[in-house]
Amino acid sequence: MNKCLIIFFTFFINLISSQVNLNVVILKKNSSGQYVLGITVTNESKNNYIIPIDTTGFKAYYPSEVCSKIENTDYPYKYLGPSIIIKDINTDKYLEANPAAFDVNEKMAIEIEKKIDSSLQKKKSIIDIWRSKEKIENYKSAEKNHYLMTNIILLKAKHSFTYEIQMDIFDIRRSEFSLNHDKYILDEDKSYDFSLLICIDRILYNYLTSTQKKKLKNYKFFEGKIISNNISFK
Template sequence: MKNILIIIKLLISIGLYSQINMDYIIESQNELGQLKLKIIVTNKTDKPYLLPIDTSSFKGYYESEYCGIFEDQDYPYKFFAPTVMLKEENKQEYLFPGSSKGHLPEGDGSEEYIKSLINTANKEINEVEKWKKKYDLKNKKDAIKNYYLTKNLLFLKPNEKHVYTIVLELGNINRENASTLYDYYSFEFKKYFLALHLCITNDAYNWLTIKQKKRFKKFIFFTGTIRSNDVLFEPIKKIP
């Protein structure tokens, strides 16, 4: 039943939500499963739009998180990152990733790695606390949600394009900045289609303050599902 609902959502989104397009190309690929992507987000209308998109990362594909409710997920999970959609050539079913808690390295460099995680976590905590005071937010949860949302808002003028380049590491998609938790995809010697999806629901904007909503009132708040082009590629190539 869940699969049917997901398919229905995807079909509806194709016809109703084409104001914003997302296309990409694979600029390079290495043997470690790292893809350098050039992503283009385009406002196809003559009206200004805004939408949340985390351009620093990606998400693995889980049904419960595909069009999830922002309130149900805790920061620093990268809720607004594009979802990685993978399927084998000539198949329709999307692949689900595996998930790992990872592990802390041992030996040389382990202390520096742990320190970097702690420093990243402390930096984010301090930034959120400052954000809470600056915008007079009621509690920590409001501050965290508002901070992550507004830091990742993309403002697009009519017919404007936003282009960015990022590395997608299919074997290590970090779920958080200050954690070893990650998603990963496993592959065979086959060709796969890769697409990027971004689903934004109305509830996302509930975490903006009244003042912020007034400041952004000239923009249309995008809701819907953006689906990129599909690119056929070989994650693993046989050695001749």
């Protein structure tokens, strides 16, 4: 009986995912590894959907982080950004990203740290106001609630949402508050495909308040994976 339920729910989630499409096109190539992308999310279903997407950045591909749970994720981190998936066409294997940090001198590091500290203080003020307004007691929960609510796309049935963004596969920022970033190491003699992946775990919506959920009652909460088309590049 339990096995049948698992099969049913797996089929149901895959069915929902297939009703929401993700399409990516390269609008412009700025330099090696740097592109301006046009990204379109289309709701093919008859239902209105809530789809959380961070349209300000991306995540690099680490197998353990593709569908990581937000409660295990430190903030700030572009948890809701689409994952960049790069495949080596010759080996048919996916490339894992590499963590990196910017190499700056001591003077630059001090200036950058001051800017980051200032930005973090401003962010804290925003979260404190948000926490009071939305009546959320726990500060970390308020952070995640704010991040989720500011990155929700309300996509009505048979409608699309399109945005443009720059992608740099050698500089994938985890946050605007850190020097840490991720990058891919490519071989100039090889050909690659890249695609984008969005993965939403239903547990994410536990960070919404009851009041917020009531305001969104005309929309269904999207859960599952959306994988875009493949684009070949060298």
